[in-house]
Amino acid sequence: MAEEETGQEKSEEPTSKRLEDARKKGDIARSRELNTTVLLLAAAGGLLIFGAQISGDVAQMMKYNLSVSREAIFDPMLMFQYLGHSIMSMLHSLSLFFVVLIVAALVGPIALGGWNFSSESIMPKFSRLNPLEGIKRMFSLKSLIELLKGIGKFLVVGGLSVVILLLQQDDLIGMGSEPIIPAMEHAMQVLGWAFLWMCATMIFITAIDVPFQLYDYSKKLKMTLQEVKDEMKNTEGKPEVKGRIRQLQREMSQRRMMGEVPEADVVITNPTHYSVALKYNQVGGAAPVLVAKGVDFMALKIREVAVQHEVPILSAPPLARAIYYNTELEEEIPEGLYVAVAQILAHVYQMQSTRREYGPIEDVPDDYPIPDDLQHD
Known part of the structure; x- marks a missing residue:
């Protein structure tokens, strides 16, 4: 013009x-x-x-x-x-x-x-x-x-x-x-x-x-x-440009998310498909915060990073799925999952107090209380 x-x-x-x-x-x-x-x-x-x-x-x-x-x-x-x-x-x-x-x-x-x-x-x-x-x-x-x-x-x-x-x-x-x-x-x-x-x-x-x-x-x-x-x-209206921007945004988000895994208190998994990483601030935090989540390949990468940095990894498939589908990154977990996550964290703290060595995945009881509206198959 x-x-x-x-x-x-x-x-x-x-x-x-x-x-x-x-x-x-x-x-x-x-x-x-x-x-x-x-x-x-x-x-x-x-x-x-x-x-x-x-x-x-x-x-x-x-x-x-x-x-x-x-x-x-x-x-x-x-x-x-x-x-x-x-x-x-x-x-x-x-x-x-x-x-x-x-x-x-x-x-x-x-x-x-x-x-x-x-x-x-x-x-x-x-x-x-x-x-x-x-x-x-x-x-x-x-x-x-x-x-x-x-x-x-x-x-x-x-x-x-x-x-x-x-x-x-x-x-x-x-x-x-x-x-x-x-x-x-x-x-x-x-x-x-x-x-x-x-x-x-x-x-x-x-x-x-x-x-x-x-x-x-x-x-x-x-x-x-x-x-x-x-x-x-x-320029931004072109589909290929938008696709490229979204791809770059996803890559940046994933890199940022993987950088938070070493700071997590626990990684909860469904060993085959899901992984979620939680961080709890015992001083002023109201509830644990979801710092990373992923399925399939991304779930495997989260577990690998957790093993490298000695972050406890616990297997709880129903709870892992519930957290994955009901919580966004950097958000606190839903109130209905407080009791189940508290039991997980208690188990983690007990393991740390006894200085037990963490294996890749610890088998713990799978009967955590999860409300019906938060469960996901």
Whole structure:
């Protein structure tokens, strides 16, 4: 819903879904100045590192091509041979320099926004042919920033170029009296350092452009409050999302419940299917509280945790079923089960007082008083 259509201000930060949708469309934060700066600095560094080697190879190539015999000049096939040799020599000489440029060309774009490929971004969009939209983009804030950046680059790089030429004029004039090979190597060094200093000026422009691009990208993706509400409604309304949320909630609840088992006073079981864990606060508790319950696999896990932490485990199938079906987690047991649970706890305390060892399941009498309305088969 566009801001113009709703009249609402886009004051909300973009949600993760909106950012993900934008990436799928190829709309991510990019800085052309950052890409250009990385590429130019890499080229300048490559000239400084490989400049002497390249100049030497160029000298050898010139020597090879200028040492042509009279017969070779009039032989077209030999001319093709000389040309092929020169091309292969220069490709070999420039191969490492080209590798540096290729790496820089790949690193620059992914340094801001990361790696992203979208088929939608390469599809033709006829809306871009709209002249009104084009005029609107020409007079936008982004166009003004681009104009200021262009003027800034011209002034800074141009001014520094003049300064570098003035500082290097003695070296440039002196090259005329040097032998050809040392002069070529010297020229490559002067060119590399001059190019590096000129490229370094781009760092200041990039330092301004990158924050602006991040700000402009975030501003463009901002949402109105109604858009955020609609997105939450649409997202949470999907059956798969709701199912996933319920699954996560169940897993969190089960982990929390299993964490309470070691603190329980007793685990009552129907050895095959049911397990319930009770905790009784003897100081201020009104009645025992159900801290964990489960059937089948979950019942087995409760018993395993109880054995690991030496929590008494007693077998009382009717009472276990009654507590399971009539009590929710973190709730006190029903009043009708007070007497039966009190007998269980008395038995547990008696076992503790005599320091008996607890087996996995203790067989105790199964005639606890359970009201008919609380019994469950």
